[in-house]
Amino acid sequence: MKSIAFGQYYPSNSIMHRLDPRMKIIMGILYIVTCFLCKNVITFGILMISALLLIIISKIPVKIVIRSIRAIIFIMIFTAVLNIFWTKGEDYELLLSWRFINIYSSGLYNAAFIVIRIVSMIIGTGIFLTYTTTPIQLTDGLEQLLSPLKVLKVPVHEFAMMMTIALRFIPTIIEETEKIMAAQKARGADFSNGSLVKRAKALIPVLIPLFISSFRRAGELATAMTCRCYRGGKGRTRLNVLRFSFKDFVALFLVIAFGTGIVLLNIYAPGYTM
Amino acid sequence: MSKLTVENVSFVYSAGTPFEVKALDGVSVNIESNRITGIIGHTGSGKSTLVQMFNGLIRPTEGKILLDGEDIWADAKKISAVRYRVGLVMQYPEYQLFEETVEADIAYGPKNMGLDDAEIAKRVLESAEFVGLGVENLKKSPFDLSGGQKRRAAIAGIMAMRPEVLVLDEPSAGLDPAGKKSIFEGIQKYAEATGAAVIIVSHSMDDMAKYCEDIIVMSHSKVAMMGKRNEIFSRGDELEAIGLGVPQMTYLVRLLAQKGIDLPQDIFTVDDAEAAIIELFGGAK
Amino acid sequence: MSYIKIRNLKYSYKDDNDEPIPVLRGVSLDIEKGEYVAILGHNGSGKSTLAKLLNLVIEDYDFFEGSIEVDGVDITSDDMTEDDIYELRKKIGMVFQNPDNQLVATIVEEDVAFGPENLGVPREEIRQRVDYALKTVGMTEFAHHEPHRLSGGQKQRIAIAGVIAMKPDCMIFDESTAMLDPMGRKDVVETIEKLNKEEGKTVITITHYMDEAVRADRVIVINDGKIILDGAPSKIFAQAEILRSAGLDLPQCADLLLRLREKGIKLEGEINTPEQCAQTIAQALNR
Numbered sequence: 092m093k094s095i096a097f098g099q100y101y102p103s104n105s106i107m108h109r110l111d112p113r114m115k116i117i118m119g120i121l122y123i124v125t126c127f128l129c130k131n132v133i134t135f136g137i138l139m140i141s142a143l144l145l146i147i148i149s150k151i152p153v154k155i156v157i158r159s160i161r162a163i164i165f166i167m168i169f170t171a172v173l174n175i176f177w178t179k180g181e182d183y184e185l186l187l188s189w190r191f192i193n194i195y196s197s198g199l200y201n202a203a204f205i206v207i208r209i210v211s212m213i214i215g216t217g218i219f220l221t222y223t224t225t226p227i228q229l230t231d232g233l234e235q236l237l238s239p240l241k242v243l244k245v246p247v248h249e250f251a252m253m254m255t256i257a258l259r260f261i262p263t264i265i266e267e268t269e270k271i272m273a274a275q276k277a278r279g280a281d282f283s284n285g286s287l288v289k290r291a292k293a294l295i296p297v298l299i300p301l302f303i304s305s306f307r308r309a310g311e312l313a314t315a316m317t318c319r320c321y322r323g324g325k326g327r328t329r330l331n332v333l334r335f336s337f338k339d340f341v342a343l344f345l346v347i348a349f350g351t352g353i354v355l356l357n358i359y360a361p362g363y364t365m
Numbered sequence: 366m367s368k369l370t371v372e373n374v375s376f377v378y379s380a381g382t383p384f385e386v387k388a389l390d391g392v393s394v395n396i397e398s399n400r401i402t403g404i405i406g407h408t409g410s411g412k413s414t415l416v417q418m419f420n421g422l423i424r425p426t427e428g429k430i431l432l433d434g435e436d437i438w439a440d441a442k443k444i445s446a447v448r449y450r451v452g453l454v455m456q457y458p459e460y461q462l463f464e465e466t467v468e469a470d471i472a473y474g475p476k477n478m479g480l481d482d483a484e485i486a487k488r489v490l491e492s493a494e495f496v497g498l499g500v501e502n503l504k505k506s507p508f509d510l511s512g513g514q515k516r517r518a519a520i521a522g523i524m525a526m527r528p529e530v531l532v533l534d535e536p537s538a539g540l541d542p543a544g545k546k547s548i549f550e551g552i553q554k555y556a557e558a559t560g561a562a563v564i565i566v567s568h569s570m571d572d573m574a575k576y577c578e579d580i581i582v583m584s585h586s587k588v589a590m591m592g593k594r595n596e597i598f599s600r601g602d603e604l605e606a607i608g609l610g611v612p613q614m615t616y617l618v619r620l621l622a623q624k625g626i627d628l629p630q631d632i633f634t635v636d637d638a639e640a641a642i643i644e645l646f647g648g649a650k
Numbered sequence: 651m652s653y654i655k656i657r658n659l660k661y662s663y664k665d666d667n668d669e670p671i672p673v674l675r676g677v678s679l680d681i682e683k684g685e686y687v688a689i690l691g692h693n694g695s696g697k698s699t700l701a702k703l704l705n706l707v708i709e710d711y712d713f714f715e716g717s718i719e720v721d722g723v724d725i726t727s728d729d730m731t732e733d734d735i736y737e738l739r740k741k742i743g744m745v746f747q748n749p750d751n752q753l754v755a756t757i758v759e760e761d762v763a764f765g766p767e768n769l770g771v772p773r774e775e776i777r778q779r780v781d782y783a784l785k786t787v788g789m790t791e792f793a794h795h796e797p798h799r800l801s802g803g804q805k806q807r808i809a810i811a812g813v814i815a816m817k818p819d820c821m822i823f824d825e826s827t828a829m830l831d832p833m834g835r836k837d838v839v840e841t842i843e844k845l846n847k848e849e850g851k852t853v854i855t856i857t858h859y860m861d862e863a864v865r866a867d868r869v870i871v872i873n874d875g876k877i878i879l880d881g882a883p884s885k886i887f888a889q890a891e892i893l894r895s896a897g898l899d900l901p902q903c904a905d906l907l908l909r910l911r912e913k914g915i916k917l918e919g920e921i922n923t924p925e926q927c928a929q930t931i932a933q934a935l936n937r
Binding site: 276281 | 452478
């Protein structure tokens, strides 16, 4: 149960895990943009290969990646089917015609493209962000990336602190929820039987103590933070400051080169274009 | 026949994952009615898992739990009936209070049992009396009570189900001496009035010495020792090997023995020590 | 001059009907630099309020009288600026009861760094302070662990390290052992004593474990918002009647020897720990 809080992070020592989180956020965004730039058979082919390469480089088991793709399989099938039936391509070969249904070869291409695009985007965000970067690294990365916004009075530090505290307390609160549920079960509470209304009602004896204790925790934490001289982001220094290293720039260069290559191939490569 | 029998029970957390932990390993114990049994052991010795098995909150991966000789998991649908018969007070039970009044909170268990209003009202009063919670507190919000009173209200909520077996996990943790005393008095009252089998889990050897007749010592997911209080505490070396130590007065007797002063071996409380030492000085002057 | 000087301190809070509920009813107290003081009292006796006032972390100061001086600064004066309060909290560090509710970060060493980060300490020095603090509490090997996977005693030692890293003169432990198992308690008590004996910190520990109070140099008993006893442990624990009336117990050994004395057995010497107690009884028998 405790592992839920740490999302999908998969510990390993791949090069991807060791890149600077800020760079990974930037690269993740660039990669997603690149997914949308792909237009023809060759670029989509390359995109597919790049996604596979990402999995290999990051040493994330394929099983885990497939699991996250499976979660949205219905959306994928749905969009693919829509594309197959609704793409009107007079210039292209008519593969099948039955009553009002006309399937063109272009429809098949488009469906395949959409699927590759969605799968690559999921793999891209997973590999650059969630699988290889702990939530706390992501938070630090976001805080430092967005810190120029402080000039515009955007409370970047406060948001990051909120995230950190949430990440710190989620496992504690999950554990507490389990304890309270067990305690109420010992008094005859039944969370798994009966109508929806009945089950929702059964949760009241869990939610009320949970709220009360969360408020108490919040109060105590605030006092403890005050005692430790916390007064917002002003004048704060940090123990761990993120620093770009050579490999971060190499990685960024590769992603940019990949994106540029895709754009060029869109223009010059032959074959079906979306 | 014992009231509650644990037969060769094992339990594994997160089976089949790298985080697999064996919390209980072939544990067998017998719990009798009309007695207070203490369970002692370090954090992680398996004692909390064991007590949650007594009332079916955790199902053993191996072995059986028998209540009056019947397997409590024979029909998994009837497990809630077992929870009324084996009342479990978890650690820091005051965090489970949720009703608007103390009265309503104590009545939550009996209500789930489907008892009629007259019976519920009777039991609420009775339980409040067991734990020494004055009637004037029953209409208050549980959140307006003091820390010790909240704890007692929560314990009353379990007593109101009138369990045949009452299990309490660290009932006095974090309370001041006065609060602690009133909790144990309440437990003793319940035990005397109902003849229930009472099980107290505690870290404190001194509390065990004072309140428990039988003692079960848990260590590394197994039962390390089990027997009458006197017998267990006379095996001080074994207890120390487990890292638990003996009651302070028993320790004092051992220190005196090193100085060549021999006292009887069955000294566990201040009362025991006082009597024995007066004897040593040739009786009270 | 005393490090902490409290004069006739009175404090009340408001209940739901805006009625004042007195918590402290005139407390006067001097604590010297380097002292190891235990404050005893039952729940609601006012001992925690006293501790929180020393760090000015109580929000409602409406019903407040008397004065508190820390290191020569009157912290109750109206001239205290936000920066002055900040300076005060640098001098007096606090560790609370529930270890879960005082750790902020998801990695141990980052939590220890939280205080120094707030103080704007340069990065290299934060590193030194964090390493030193973790070493002092014996948790160096856990620097990269997640706090929620540690035991209660370990979490509490991390909380202590977080305060040590701020380099305070004085540390207050507000029932910091109440929620721990015996092993965790032992580790924390040993850490507290080490801070006093080896690091020279002034230590104020609030507890209701008598066997912890016995180990301090000085015990103060608070009941109903007033100091009723103040002195060396052996003196305090000879006052059975007063302690019991304050809802407190005696350590078992002290209790035993007092009872024996009441029965007319002559016992002289220290009475607090089992070792002292055995020595005292042995002496009496040999005579």
